[in-house]
Amino acid sequence: MNYSTPILTIRNVSVYYSKYGNTIKALDNCSTRDLRSGEWLFLKGPNGAGKSTLFKAITRTVNISSGSIELNGKNIHKLSNRELFQKIFLISQNPDTSTVGELTVEENLVFSSPRLSHTSIKNAIEYSQLSNHRHHLAKNLSGGQRQLLALQIARLRKTKLLLLDEPFAALDPANEKKGLELVEQLNMDGVTIFFITHDDDLIAKKQHSGSELFTILNGKII
Numbered sequence: 001m002n003y004s005t006p007i008l009t010i011r012n013v014s015v016y017y018s019k020y021g022n023t024i025k026a027l028d029n030c031s032t033r034d035l036r037s038g039e040w041l042f043l044k045g046p047n048g049a050g051k052s053t054l055f056k057a058i059t060r061t062v063n064i065s066s067g068s069i070e071l072n073g074k075n076i077h078k079l080s081n082r083e084l085f086q087k088i089f090l091i092s093q094n095p096d097t098s099t100v101g102e103l104t105v106e107e108n109l110v111f112s113s114p115r116l117s118h119t120s121i122k123n124a125i126e127y128s129q130l131s132n133h134r135h136h137l138a139k140n141l142s143g144g145q146r147q148l149l150a151l152q153i154a155r156l157r158k159t160k161l162l163l164l165d166e167p168f169a170a171l172d173p174a175n176e177k178k179g180l181e182l183v184e185q186l187n188m189d190g191v192t193i194f195f196i197t198h199d200d201d202l203i204a205k206k207q208h209s210g211s212e213l214f215t216i217l218n219g220k221i222i
C-alpha cells in the first residue's frame with residue numbers, strides 16, 4: 001500500500017453550467033479514489049455524462065460550486081497558474097488543448113520547458129517519427145501526429161499528472177498503439193495517469209495490477 005500524500009484528491013465536486021437560461025448540473029457531488037504517484041485511474045461514461053467537465057474542474061477551466069480538488073494535498077485554487085501548469089498536462093481529442101497550431105513541431109517542443117538540450121528535442125522528434133515535419137506548423141500535422149507530439153511535450157515538461165481525455169479516439173490502430181506505448185513509458189518514468197477511455201482491454205489489463213475504474217452517469221459517479 002502506498003501511504004504517500006495523494007497527487008490528486010477529488011471530494012464531493014459539483015459543477016453547474018448555464019445554457020439558454022437554464023442551469024445544468026454537470027457534476028453532482030463527485031468523489032473518486034485518491035490518485036497516488038505512479039498510479040492509473042480510469043473514467044468511463046456515455047456522451048454528456050460529465051467526464052470532460054471533471055477534467056476541466058481539475059485544470060480550473062470551469063469553476064466548482066462545491067467540494068474540493070487537491071493536488072499534492074493543496075487545494076487547486078490556492079496554486080498559482082505556474083504551479084498548476086508545471087504539474088498537470090491535459091491531452092484531449094482537441095489538439096489545440098495541448099499543442100500550439102501556429103508553432104512548428106520543433107518550437108512546440110522547445111517552448112514546452114526551459115533549458116532543454118538539443119539532444120532531448122531531437123530524440124523527442126525522432127521518437128514520435130516527426131523528423132520530416134520538424135519545421136512544419138503543428139496545425140498542418142495529422143490528428144495522430146499531433147497527439148504523439150503532445151505526449152512528447154508532456155514528457156519534456158516532466159509533467160506529474162497526465163489527464164487523457166479520449167486522446168486516441170480518432171487515431172488509426174498503429175498510431176493508437178504508439179500513443180499507448182508512450183503513455184506506458186511516461187508512467188514508467190513516474191507520471192501518474194488519469195485516463196478517460198472506452199478501451200476495455202487496456203482498462204482490464206491495468207485493473208489486474210490494481211488500477212481502478214470509475215463510471216460516471218448524468219454527472220454522478222456510480
Ligand SMILES: Nc1ncnc2c1ncn2[C@@H]1O[C@H](COP(=O)(O)OP(=O)(O)OP(=O)(O)O)[C@@H](O)[C@H]1O
Nearest residue numbers: 017018019024026046047048049050051052053054
Ligand atoms: N460550456 C458548456 N456550457 C453549457 N453546458 C455544457 C458545457 N460543456 C458541457 N456542457 C454540458 O454538460 C454536460 C457534461 O458535458 P461533458 O462535456 O463533461 O460530457 P462528456 O462526458 O465529456 O461527454 P463526451 O463523451 O461527449 O465527451 C452535458 O450535458 C453538456 O451538454
Ligand SMILES: [Mg+2]
Nearest residue numbers: 051052053165
Ligand atoms: Mg468529453
